Amino acid sequence: MSSTWSPSEREQERRRIRRRQRARSVLIATVVTAGVFVGLGVGITGSPGWPSVQELFFNGFHARESFDAVLEGFWINVKLFLICQPVILVLALAVALARTARSAWLVPVRLLAALYTDVFRGIPTILLVILLAFGVPALRLEGLPTDRLFWAGVALVLSYGAYVAEVFRSGIDSIHPSQIASAEALALSRAQTMRHVVVPQAVRRVVPPLLNDFVSLQKDTALVAAAGVFDAVFAARDYGNFNFNYTPLVVVAGFFVVMTVPLARLTDWLQRRYAERERAGAR
């Protein structure tokens, strides 16, 4: 019976209506989007100061001239981010787990972890970068690196580690107690419960805020410029001070945007995959 089914007149009519409705919303979306962007473009380029702004910030010649120097500096930002991010993830998860530990033996660790998050979340990142990058090498301790870039990276790790630890902790706290109960009912130890049941669910739940923090970290690698490290921002400022033109700063901004977009798309994709797998058909 079902194999011989063909849509009735009414159903075909309905499909035509649905198609028309879809076409209509696509049309509306296109017109509105185009309208908004054209409006913005006209509004900005029509402003009285636009010619001088264009000369100072959007100068093709200076963009090309500074491009290589900015690109070279930008590699430092990229490397810094790529090295700091995994270290932050590990440190933050460790701190979050320490803060949720319930064992009597681990009370001092718990207190230290709490102290760490309180202190390092409270200090502005730029201050931390300057303090560590200039302060630690000045101690002239044997065996410690004196590279300012290294200590600027440490500052970023410490600052972001505290933020991300709190994100992890809120994720861990959000897992329903029944999950822990059922893990314990299977005779899993506290550590096993965390490792196999709680943390995997918590991580999934905190991926969006985590990504947010990492986009923020990508941008904050620019703070190392405050410690005199020759990154993209420092290179751009150097060029600008020499040539009296700010175009290189816009070039740097472009670089940062290009770097952050793929990460955002990746997370969207991850989120969708989790949702499809775990909430199939639930409504």
Add this chain to the structure above:
Amino acid sequence: MSALLEVQGVRKTYGDRVVLDDVSLDVDAHDVICLIGSSGSGKSTLLRCIDLLEDIDDGVIRFDGREISDPRVDPREVRRRIGMVFQAYNLFPHLSVLDNCTLSPRRVHGLSRREAEDRARDLLSTFGLADHVDKHPDRLSGGQQQRVALVRALCTRPDLLLLDEITAALDPELVGEVLTIVRQLAERGTTMVLATHEMSFAREVATSVCFLSEGRILEQGPPAEIFSNPREERTRQFLRRVLPG
């Protein structure tokens, strides 16, 4: 006079799977229609299609003489007049019982806070929930939560009430308190379509029983007929499995 709800030749598929196949059903005012059949026979899907939670793939659904399966119909207009209760209660955990019950009357039906709360308190106390008005849903037992869900659906004074296996998630001892309410509603002449596994209840309150199997209404009739003298062999098999003795 045409029926309050007319379902004609409705078809619904998920991919290649045909969930509803040429289903037709008329519901008059004050009818209590019970949908019975094994899991996956399409009972819930039919209710969801009637409430326009799912688009149908063929056929026509009319409510009060107007075709609501037309894509140009605003589903919210239809849902203002239809109440639905789900198997898993689906109460809003962040709102108190009272706020759950006044949300739609206030935001959708334009009642003042006072009117909405009076109406909700009234219904809540009628159904023995007066003590729980200010609690949050998670503090209540399953039976109490489901009764609140019923009240929430009733607070908008719907012309048609759809109940989707509302006792299926309850402990056996809590089923009774929920069914008592449904029985009261039936006695008051509330028009209802309900999917249920409670055969004795269906036999008692239904004006008409539909047996669904593999997405089709295999047979429909007064409960006495369906339960005592089913025409179809498959209905007989199903009833042998679910009826005690």
